[in-house]
Amino acid sequence: MKNSSRRGFMGKAFGAVAGVGAVASLYAMKRTWDPLPSVKAAGFTTLDMSAYKENELVTEKWRGKPIFVLKQTADMIEKAKNNPKDMDRLIKVGNDYFMVCLGLCTHLGCIPGYDADEKSFLCACHGGMYDFTGDVTKAPPPRGLDIPPFKIDGNKLVLGEEGPEYKKMLETGVTLKA
Amino acid sequence: MAHFTKAKSLHDWLNQRLAIDTLRRVLATEYWIPKNINFLWAMGMVLAITFGLLLVSGIFLLMYYQPNVDLAFDSVNYTIMQEVGYGWLWRHIHGVAASVVFLIIYIHMFTGIYYGSYKNGREMIWISGMLLFVAFSAEAFSGYMLPWGQMSYWAGMVITNLFAGGSLHADGLVEWIRGDYVPGQAFLNRFFMLHVLLIPLAILGLIGLHFGALRIPHVNNQDGEEIDFDAEAKKYLSGDKAGSKVIRFVNDFLAKDMMVVGIFLILFFYLVFYHYDFAMDPVNFDPADGLKTPAHIYPEWYFLWSYEILRPFSTDVGLIAFAFAQVIFFALPFLDKSPNAVPASRRGLFKVWFWLMLIDMIILTAMGKVPPEGVFSTIGLYAALTFIGLWIALPIITKFEKKA
Numbered sequence: 064m065k066n067s068s069r070r071g072f073m074g075k076a077f078g079a080v081a082g083v084g085a086v087a088s089l090y091a092m093k094r095t096w097d098p099l100p101s102v103k104a105a106g107f108t109t110l111d112m113s114a115y116k117e118n119e120l121v122t123e124k125w126r127g128k129p130i131f132v133l134k135q136t137a138d139m140i141e142k143a144k145n146n147p148k149d150m151d152r153l154i155k156v157g158n159d160y161f162m163v164c165l166g167l168c169t170h171l172g173c174i175p176g177y178d179a180d181e182k183s184f185l186c187a188c189h190g191g192m193y194d195f196t197g198d199v200t201k202a203p204p205p206r207g208l209d210i211p212p213f214k215i216d217g218n219k220l221v222l223g224e225e226g227p228e229y230k231k232m233l234e235t236g237v238t239l240k241a
Numbered sequence: 242m243a244h245f246t247k248a249k250s251l252h253d254w255l256n257q258r259l260a261i262d263t264l265r266r267v268l269a270t271e272y273w274i275p276k277n278i279n280f281l282w283a284m285g286m287v288l289a290i291t292f293g294l295l296l297v298s299g300i301f302l303l304m305y306y307q308p309n310v311d312l313a314f315d316s317v318n319y320t321i322m323q324e325v326g327y328g329w330l331w332r333h334i335h336g337v338a339a340s341v342v343f344l345i346i347y348i349h350m351f352t353g354i355y356y357g358s359y360k361n362g363r364e365m366i367w368i369s370g371m372l373l374f375v376a377f378s379a380e381a382f383s384g385y386m387l388p389w390g391q392m393s394y395w396a397g398m399v400i401t402n403l404f405a406g407g408s409l410h411a412d413g414l415v416e417w418i419r420g421d422y423v424p425g426q427a428f429l430n431r432f433f434m435l436h437v438l439l440i441p442l443a444i445l446g447l448i449g450l451h452f453g454a455l456r457i458p459h460v461n462n463q464d465g466e467e468i469d470f471d472a473e474a475k476k477y478l479s480g481d482k483a484g485s486k487v488i489r490f491v492n493d494f495l496a497k498d499m500m501v502v503g504i505f506l507i508l509f510f511y512l513v514f515y516h517y518d519f520a521m522d523p524v525n526f527d528p529a530d531g532l533k534t535p536a537h538i539y540p541e542w543y544f545l546w547s548y549e550i551l552r553p554f555s556t557d558v559g560l561i562a563f564a565f566a567q568v569i570f571f572a573l574p575f576l577d578k579s580p581n582a583v584p585a586s587r588r589g590l591f592k593v594w595f596w597l598m599l600i601d602m603i604i605l606t607a608m609g610k611v612p613p614e615g616v617f618s619t620i621g622l623y624a625a626l627t628f629i630g631l632w633i634a635l636p637i638i639t640k641f642e643k644k645a
Binding site for chain 2: 093096097098099102106122124126127128129167172173174187188189240
């Protein structure tokens with residue numbers, strides 16, 4: 064009886080220590096699977112917005128995904144002003160307006176192509192279309208192109224950081240969290 | 242201490258130390274198999290042999306494969322395929338076996354369903370088998386990442402995206418699984434580790450469990466007859482081999498097993514040498530490019546049925562339907578409320594259920610391959626609904642099943 068209770072105590076003591084060890088190891092394993100700090104640090108892309116030309120689509124890369132940058136012409140801004148939904152999608156840096164979107168079709172993730180004459184995007188996979196602000200004009204895409212988190216920093220745009228303008232877009236439902 | 246005598250032979254020497262005679266008797270010569278079975282009972286051995294082929298060919302591929310985003314594609318398509326002597330053989334065996342193993346798994350599963358080999362004490366055989374199916378699926382998926390072609394990359398992207406849970410938007414979880422925002426070096430390395438170590442270890446353990454689960458209930462037979470294995474074994478050992486309902490696993494049954502395995506291997510190596518291309522998607526011969534999506538992203542054929550259950554619905558409903566399809570086969574022994582463990586042909590409505598399920602899964606597989614447009618979307622939607630409906634109907638129709 065005395066023996067068995069000693070064994071029982073040994074068992075419980077071992078179990079308690081091993082339990083703490085098991086939880087600690089699980090935490091270590093979880094942390095080992097985390098993205099590395101260097102990967103996290105590379106998660107920000109800074110764009111110099113003074114370098115873009117009007118109505119010329121440039122594809123940048125952020126977190127391995129294509130980012131469409133399209134500087135708007137006066138013409139386009141005029142058109143967008145008639146449609147407040149379009150105007151909300153544009154980002155104002157200095158005196159210029161830009162469309163900055165994730166270049167992945169919101170339908171099934173293909174990469175749409177830009178037609179500078181028509182000033183619209185066409186996704187070759189299933190025929191979805193977007194206007195020059197990235198808003199959807201023809202199904203099947205369920206919504207306009209997503210806008211990546213951005214922060215305006217003088218003449219620069221930092222992708223990956225959430226500035227007040229981006230947060231406002233999230234609140235008003237202009238874009239989903241990309 | 243145990244008593245050892247001077248050994249009369251190497252056999253005797255080993256036998257005194259490892260009891261190899263007892264081991265052989267328990268595992269092989271006096272492990273009893275019913276006589277009343279057919280070639281479908283050999284699929285387990287076919288699977289074991291195919292797993293062996295995957296293991297051996299994988300060991301040789303491992304000698305030259307480079308788990309690095311810049312080197313992986315060339316290490317497979319140039320080094321292994323063109324430089325390494327007979328490297329192409331290992332790759333083609335590995336690729337063809339990975340595809341064929343799923344065909345045999347499905348045959349093995351539907352054989353079990355048809356003959357009711359998942360109930361009346363055989364539940365653990367079914368459950369351990371389903372765990373093996375999940376482990377093989379994970380093994381196939383992680384292996385598909387390794388050549389780092391376009392399909393590897395985009396399949397990796399799409400499948401890991403599923404873990405965001407649709408509207409739950411658990412992007413943190415997806416990034417944690419990948420170790421990056423998109424599939425990259427961290428992703429390739431960890432899936433390499435899973436493919437060559439962790440999942441194969443799990444598979445080996447599960448194969449042990451699967452065989453162990455078979456030990457007490459024994460394998461089923463063509464009539465679902467409950468056999469008294471002790472009595473029949475005694476009859477066999479006393480010399481009445483013709484009157485006994487059972488035979489030895491070794492050599493009696495193994496001889497039949499190997500006959501089927503032989504036919505299988507002829508077909509298998511025909512595919513390896515002359516038709517390996519069916520297991521190699523042409524899109525995957527383009528190196529991975531995160532800025533260029535292939536026009537259609539589809540999984541290998543063996544995942545198409547569950548992919549098609551995901552596809553016709555909106556994101557959230559699709560994910561729920563997909564999750565349902567992934568786990569529901571586990572519940573088969575408990576959703577089948579009838580005690581009858583006889584062939585489906587003698588089970589009334591269950592016979593209809595069985596064939597509808599088989600045909601529905603073939604339709605889902607076919608629809609998963611074609612682009613999700615027009616009439617194909619409609620057929621896919623109804624086939625997915627039928628799949629779910631059949632599982633809801635199963636407990637009801639089996640509850641009212643007459644005793645066979």
